[in-house]
Amino acid sequence: MAIRDGYLKLGGLTLHHTYGGVGSPVVFIHGLGSSGYIEWRFNLERIARDHRVFAPDLPGYGRSDKPRAARYGIAYFARTIDRYMQNRRLRAATVVGTSMGGRIALELALDYPRRVDRLVLVNSLGLGRPRIQPYHPLMMVPRLGETVLQGMRHGLRIAPSPLIRRVAARFIGATGDLEKTMSDEYLDHLREMYAADGYPGAYLATVRSLGSLRSVFASMDVSRRLHRIEAPVQLIWGADDPLFPLEHARRAKELIPGSRLAVIEGAGHTPQAERPEEFNKQLAAFLRR
Numbered sequence: 001m002a003i004r005d006g007y008l009k010l011g012g013l014t015l016h017h018t019y020g021g022v023g024s025p026v027v028f029i030h031g032l033g034s035s036g037y038i039e040w041r042f043n044l045e046r047i048a049r050d051h052r053v054f055a056p057d058l059p060g061y062g063r064s065d066k067p068r069a070a071r072y073g074i075a076y077f078a079r080t081i082d083r084y085m086q087n088r089r090l091r092a093a094t095v096v097g098t099s100m101g102g103r104i105a106l107e108l109a110l111d112y113p114r115r116v117d118r119l120v121l122v123n124s125l126g127l128g129r130p131r132i133q134p135y136h137p138l139m140m141v142p143r144l145g146e147t148v149l150q151g152m153r154h155g156l157r158i159a160p161s162p163l164i165r166r167v168a169a170r171f172i173g174a175t176g177d178l179e180k181t182m183s184d185e186y187l188d189h190l191r192e193m194y195a196a197d198g199y200p201g202a203y204l205a206t207v208r209s210l211g212s213l214r215s216v217f218a219s220m221d222v223s224r225r226l227h228r229i230e231a232p233v234q235l236i237w238g239a240d241d242p243l244f245p246l247e248h249a250r251r252a253k254e255l256i257p258g259s260r261l262a263v264i265e266g267a268g269h270t271p272q273a274e275r276p277e278e279f280n281k282q283l284a285a286f287l288r289r
Contacts, residue, residue, distance in 0.1 A: 003044050003053070005037060007063075010083050016063035017056040017084070021048030024117075025090050026287065028055040029081060031099030032206060035062025038189050039098060042276035043283070051287060054093070056084050058104075060202025062193060072202055073209035074100075074220075078107035085115055094287060098122035098272060099244070100210070106222055109229050116231045120283060121252070123241050123269050125210075126222045128248040133171065139207045149204060153194045161187055173242040173268025181273050226255040233259035234286040236279060238267030260286070 003020040018037045026047055030039035036055030044053050057064040058077050070076060081104060085093065095116050097105030102124025109116045121127075139145040156164065164187060165178040174181055193199055210220065233256045237249040246263065253261045262282040264271040272279045 003048060008084075008087055010080065010087060013059060013067065013080075014065045015056055015059070015080075015084065017054060018044060019052070019054045020044070021050075021052045023051040024287075025052045025054060025088075025093035027081065027085065027090070027093045027095050028053065029077075029095065029097040029101035029104050030055070030058065030061070031101045032210075033061075033203060035064075035189070035193060037062060038186065038193070039101070040272065041186065043272050043280055046276075046280040047283060047287070050284070051094075054084075054088060054090070056081070060199065060206065066196065066198025066202045068198065068201060070202070070205070071209075072205040074103055074107050077104045078111065081108060082112050082115060090115075092117045094118040094120065096120040096122065096283070097124060099269065100125050100206075102126060103220070103222075106229075109231055110222065110225055113230055118286070119229065119231045119233045120236065120286065121233065121249075122236045122272060122279075123238055123244050124235075124248075125244065126220060127226075127252045128221060128223065128244070130243050131245065133243070136207070136211065139204060140211050145204050145207070146200065149200050153200070156187075156191055156194050169268075171242075172270055173238070173240045174270065174274050175240075175266060175268070176274060181270075223251065223255060226252060227257065229256055232289070234282070235259060235261045236271060236282050237261065237263050238269055238271040238274065239263050239265045240267065241269045243269050 005018045007014055007016050028040045030036050035057040040055050047053050060066045092115055095105045102121045103126035106126050109119050138148045165182045169178055235249045237246055249261055253259050264275050264278050267274040
């Protein structure tokens with residue numbers, strides 16, 4: 001099934017999205033530092049055989065607008081997805097979210113429950129305290145964070161692809177065929193996004209929102225609210241995630257009545273890209289239920 005991309009207007013915001021297929025709707029929400037067309041590059045065509053798929057680029061990411069005045073954060077992104085679904089005339093859909101996108105999907109399920117028929121959480125933020133990577137605290141410091149991100153942009157532009165793959169694999173816990181998981185096309189898309197005007201500000205504003213004291217100690221971990229989720233829930237987790245350990249998923253399964261957990265062995269933080277065949281099999285099976 002052919003997958004297309006295009007642009008739409010949400011008020012004054014221009015949003016880029018990837019879409020296609022026939023059948024019941026499935027909305028995919030990407031994680032931090034990614035986009036709809038980057039995150040779900042191995043999944044959309046397979047799921048579009050039996051469903052209509054929608055993968056927007058969140059504001060600040062991919063090819064969507066990157067407004068400087070936006071209050072980047074979970075609540076803002078959830079409102080955007082709500083408006084996007086309204087624009088696409090989707091009363092409700094299966095919502096699939098990974099990493100930060102999983103936390104946005106949780107926000108929808110808890111605060112916009114009419115939008116979520118079924119919920120799929122992939123190595124999701126919001127189910128426990130993540131393991132902090134060494135550079136994360138640096139991003140929180142004004143000017144220092146900007147310097148670190150500028151160094152990342154420069155490194156992504158000039159470093160050889162094999163080195164980029166090795167560094168990225170260590171961060172997300174990926175193994176296997178890295179040239180396939182992180183192809184040259186994938187790296188070109190990352191370079192395009194990192195070089196875009198407005199992206200550094202959007203990325204840092206998001207990171208600082210997620211890492212604020214209020215977020216860390218109050219609103220980010222929603223474990224105590226999981227029992228309120230009414231939609232059927234499927235958790236899909238890479239067994240070797242260095243950021244959000246498997247214990248998060250196991251605990252969430254106990255807290256969400258009737259939820260299911262599929263563990264993908266040999267995958268780290270991004271099972272949808274590292275083990276796409278197994279991921280697509282698990283997702284398609286849940287959508288058939």
